[in-house]
Amino acid sequence: MGARLGGILVLGALLAMALQAPAARADDEIVIGAALPITGPFAGSGLQTYQGLQLAEHDINAAGGINGKKIRFQVEDTQASNSVAINAFLKLERQNAPFIFLSSFTVQNLATEPEVRKAKVPVMYAGGGVAIAERKNPYMFRIRANDRLRAAAAAESVISVLKKKKVAIINVQDQYGTAAAEQLKKDLAAAGIAVVAVETHGIRDTDFAPQLLNIKNSGAEAIVAFAYIRDAGLMIKQRRSLGLTNIAFVSVSSVNEDSMLELVTLPDLENIIGVADAVLGQANPNGPRSVQFVKDFIERFKVPPDGFGSVYYDGAMIVAEALKKVGPDREKIREYLAGLKDYQGVTGSFSTAANGDMLHRLSIVEYIPGTKDVRVIKDVFDNK
Amino acid sequence: MTKRLEHKLGAVILFLALMGGAAFLSDFDLRLAILSILAAISVIGLYFAFGLAGMIHLAQAAFVGIGAYASALAAQQLHVSPWIGLVVGVIAAALAGALLAYPMHRTRSHYLALTTVGFSVSFEVIIRNWTSVTGGYDGLGAIPLLRLDTAMRSELEFFYICVAVLAACVVAAMLLRASPFGRALIAVRDDELAAAASGIDIARLKTKAFILCSAYGGLSGALYAHYGGFISPDDFGLARAIMLLSMLIVGGEFSILGAIVGAFFLTYLPEWLRFIGGGYMAVFGLFMLAVLIVMPKGIVGSLGAWLVPRVARSR
Amino acid sequence: MDAAFQQLMQLLLNGIAVGCIYAIMAISVQLAYETTGVVNFATGQLVMIGAVVGASFALSGRLGVGEIYVMTLASMVAIGLVFAVTVYWPLQSRSISTVVIGTIAVGIFLQNIALIFFGPLPAKGFSPVGDSVLNILGVVVPAHTLFASAATFILIGGLYCLLHYTSIGIQMRAIAQDVEVARLMGIRTTLVLAFTWALTWVFAGIGGLLLAPLWLVDVDVGDSVALKAFAAAIIGGFGSIPGAIVGGLLVGLNETLSAAYISTKYKDVLVFGLMIAFLLFKPRGIFGESVNERG
Numbered sequence: 004m005g006a007r008l009g010g011i012l013v014l015g016a017l018l019a020m021a022l023q024a025p026a027a028r029a030d031d032e033i034v035i036g037a038a039l040p041i042t043g044p045f046a047g048s049g050l051q052t053y054q055g056l057q058l059a060e061h062d063i064n065a066a067g068g069i070n071g072k073k074i075r076f077q078v079e080d081t082q083a084s085n086s087v088a089i090n091a092f093l094k095l096e097r098q099n100a101p102f103i104f105l106s107s108f109t110v111q112n113l114a115t116e117p118e119v120r121k122a123k124v125p126v127m128y129a130g131g132g133v134a135i136a137e138r139k140n141p142y143m144f145r146i147r148a149n150d151r152l153r154a155a156a157a158a159e160s161v162i163s164v165l166k167k168k169k170v171a172i173i174n175v176q177d178q179y180g181t182a183a184a185e186q187l188k189k190d191l192a193a194a195g196i197a198v199v200a201v202e203t204h205g206i207r208d209t210d211f212a213p214q215l216l217n218i219k220n221s222g223a224e225a226i227v228a229f230a231y232i233r234d235a236g237l238m239i240k241q242r243r244s245l246g247l248t249n250i251a252f253v254s255v256s257s258v259n260e261d262s263m264l265e266l267v268t269l270p271d272l273e274n275i276i277g278v279a280d281a282v283l284g285q286a287n288p289n290g291p292r293s294v295q296f297v298k299d300f301i302e303r304f305k306v307p308p309d310g311f312g313s314v315y316y317d318g319a320m321i322v323a324e325a326l327k328k329v330g331p332d333r334e335k336i337r338e339y340l341a342g343l344k345d346y347q348g349v350t351g352s353f354s355t356a357a358n359g360d361m362l363h364r365l366s367i368v369e370y371i372p373g374t375k376d377v378r379v380i381k382d383v384f385d386n387k
Numbered sequence: 388m389t390k391r392l393e394h395k396l397g398a399v400i401l402f403l404a405l406m407g408g409a410a411f412l413s414d415f416d417l418r419l420a421i422l423s424i425l426a427a428i429s430v431i432g433l434y435f436a437f438g439l440a441g442m443i444h445l446a447q448a449a450f451v452g453i454g455a456y457a458s459a460l461a462a463q464q465l466h467v468s469p470w471i472g473l474v475v476g477v478i479a480a481a482l483a484g485a486l487l488a489y490p491m492h493r494t495r496s497h498y499l500a501l502t503t504v505g506f507s508v509s510f511e512v513i514i515r516n517w518t519s520v521t522g523g524y525d526g527l528g529a530i531p532l533l534r535l536d537t538a539m540r541s542e543l544e545f546f547y548i549c550v551a552v553l554a555a556c557v558v559a560a561m562l563l564r565a566s567p568f569g570r571a572l573i574a575v576r577d578d579e580l581a582a583a584a585s586g587i588d589i590a591r592l593k594t595k596a597f598i599l600c601s602a603y604g605g606l607s608g609a610l611y612a613h614y615g616g617f618i619s620p621d622d623f624g625l626a627r628a629i630m631l632l633s634m635l636i637v638g639g640e641f642s643i644l645g646a647i648v649g650a651f652f653l654t655y656l657p658e659w660l661r662f663i664g665g666g667y668m669a670v671f672g673l674f675m676l677a678v679l680i681v682m683p684k685g686i687v688g689s690l691g692a693w694l695v696p697r698v699a700r701s702r
Numbered sequence: 703m704d705a706a707f708q709q710l711m712q713l714l715l716n717g718i719a720v721g722c723i724y725a726i727m728a729i730s731v732q733l734a735y736e737t738t739g740v741v742n743f744a745t746g747q748l749v750m751i752g753a754v755v756g757a758s759f760a761l762s763g764r765l766g767v768g769e770i771y772v773m774t775l776a777s778m779v780a781i782g783l784v785f786a787v788t789v790y791w792p793l794q795s796r797s798i799s800t801v802v803i804g805t806i807a808v809g810i811f812l813q814n815i816a817l818i819f820f821g822p823l824p825a826k827g828f829s830p831v832g833d834s835v836l837n838i839l840g841v842v843v844p845a846h847t848l849f850a851s852a853a854t855f856i857l858i859g860g861l862y863c864l865l866h867y868t869s870i871g872i873q874m875r876a877i878a879q880d881v882e883v884a885r886l887m888g889i890r891t892t893l894v895l896a897f898t899w900a901l902t903w904v905f906a907g908i909g910g911l912l913l914a915p916l917w918l919v920d921v922d923v924g925d926s927v928a929l930k931a932f933a934a935a936i937i938g939g940f941g942s943i944p945g946a947i948v949g950g951l952l953v954g955l956n957e958t959l960s961a962a963y964i965s966t967k968y969k970d971v972l973v974f975g976l977m978i979a980f981l982l983f984k985p986r987g988i989f990g991e992s993v994n995e996r997g
Contacts, residue, residue, distance in 0.1 A: 437799065443798070443799050443802065490982045491982065493982075494981060494982060494985065496798055497735075497740070497741045497798070497802075498936075498981045498985045499981075500741065500802060501741065501932055501936060501977070501981055502978050502981040502982060504929065504932070505929075505933070505974040505975070505977045505978040505981070506974075506978065508929055508970065508974050509970070509971045509974045509975060509978075512967070512968065512970050512971050513968075513971065516967045516968065625929075629743075629803075629806055632799075632803065633803050633806065633807075636799060636800060636803045637803075640799070665817070665818055666814060666815070666818050667814075668810060668813075668814040669810075669811050669814035669815045669817075669818065671810065671814075672807045672808065672809075672810035672811030672812075672813075672814065673807075673811055675803070675807035675810070676789060676804060676807045676808065676811065679793065679796075679800055679803060679804050679807065680789070680792045680793060680804075683796060683800070
């Protein structure tokens, strides 16, 4: 077959490996890594996380950067694959980033966790699965409320807000939906509430009539739905066209996001409340900062921020603070984050618990009649 | 004679230099190399099923998955060493291959392709939902790693292990190809009617090729499971199966070298293209198309033809 | 009407609605097979392009629904012809496997180009008959469902007439039987093939436009439906128009009925299992003509 052919292939391979060499970095900038889904089916949720970081980059640099140096967020695509997520992480780690953001997908976070431990680089992630915290990795910090709290908030909304006794659950068939539904069942059982139906749906299913009709027949007085934006939007529309608006509906984490609200009309939202990841703007405890954040975000991206955009923004601002105080040193940043208490961000208040969770609040919200805006009925905290 | 010896010596020295140089590579670079090698092992299997036996096989990732889960579960639940796990993975995948191959042996081209597609998708659904065994969407973590416990970096050590396994796979493949089994496959590929007329039991032959392919896939999967210690259904679905077959076709479906080249090329290409930003996967699609159009025999086939035009191409 | 019966009726209706869309996509798969001799694995992306282009025109807010449809389908034909010339023509004489992988590469390209232009966020679809919902004896019938079903039957009926009663249709069928003989008989094969190819894209585009109001529009809509379209084409039988309808309806009904009465988790395994069974034991499908060895 020829030594020539073999030789060419080997040379080609070496050349290719050389192309992988990390790009030269300007000395006067600090590069922070972010492994986010930019292409593939997760790109929709990836977009807000990316936008949050972009706005933060702008704001940090506009305020003088990190002690004079500019900050830059280097984003690498994770697609929807765990393997590619690990590739993205390792690529960023190789560039000696002092800090890396991971995506909001629990399974990607779980897959990357061993590498984080090996590399000893502090990371923030937004996957809600408690399984991640159970790994007890001191380098991982969760900047979003975890799914156990989400389920607890859903339980609270049924028990003390809606005051219903017979509940149906419908969850997306993936790690998040399954784990959240399990937790909710436990919480409701402990409160003596009957779960009369549990339905599941696939991501990107198109017809929820089978599930909704089964729920109708079960006599449920309230439905709790753990679903992603697109599925929640469809489900809400189909609920109305099937005439089931008399059954109260609790939408968990797909309630006040603009991308969801765009898909539904006002009448669709009848008798719906939700558990919101973040209530931004005036209603936020950090009102003025939050209002400014929303305004800047809309100006830059033409869409309002949601709970993902805001936590990544806050995360980035926290990292900037860390860099200013302790410099681009991985261990020192890790220590700083581990000890963070009461940082007031645009989403809420961040305090790091022993298991790495930083955000401990969710809000039960309802729609202001006649609008798609929400107001907070009740906040739910986890006890850390 | 001396020239051949020179070439061989040169090749050995080059090989040793590369292996030595690997010690200087970062974990990221080693990971890409490892992933390429693991893919190459699967794709060598496809060389038998598709390159030789002509079956358009879009379910190889499922067999990789079977090998991965079988090995992981054996190591976790039965507490066997990961090395034994590799054997378990291979056997599990081969058995599954046998189960699927027999009913398929009469099916042809597109229908075969679509059958494998259906199997791929069904496999994904089952793995995702059979939570008690596979862990479902959460995936399976804390899988014991396959290492030799030397003083080397973990990633580097595994890289060397993979290189050794790949070498063994290549030698086995070459021996199989030269064997009566291999020659019969080639005869069938060239002219199925004539082969049948000369008494070859085509159905059995194809079944064997399929099982062999599954075994290679299972080995790759088992290695993968004990590489990162974490597997999940995402890695073993239709998209991955399509990618594996593409690796063979892009690399050159008529040779083992093609399988390896294709595996490396399509593993590295998306990473090379990252710098493009948001549209890089579109460029990836274009690249694949370009290679298919411009290099009809795949990279190895076409490069080979361009370099050595006078030598008769033997498969 | 008692509740269980009502539920059954609702599920049947929803199943038929989605089944019609699968039927249209199955036709697209078949037409592509007639022209290229290959199962077009980019069918899902073709449907997605139809939905996304339609949604983009709609979002611009300046066009009437009829105009949107026409412009979308015209775009589909244009894009289809570009692909015919740049991809399928050069790959024509290659082995089946190369063309199959070629269609997959085209799919990847289309998916990511759409992502760049349309963005990753979902958008609402729009329907020529609006959002209204009828209520017939407790069964909810969105007006769009009636429209989609009617459109499906009209289009497929129209195609049938085209194929059997018009000159070009007969030429299309002749080429499908044996392209060499057709050429020898004086049929201008290139033009007819181009026409058939354009129809492939038009049907896919219509599938995309019809599904948009039901399922919302984003660049991933194609993935899940593509495989079901193949299943529909196979179960119904390649090369058969009534087969496409029957296959499509069967797959659609399976979606809703299995989800409700058997299992929401494994409903896909059921339909693919059925597809595999047909492939192994009755590749002609229910109505299929004899299996031609092409290529």
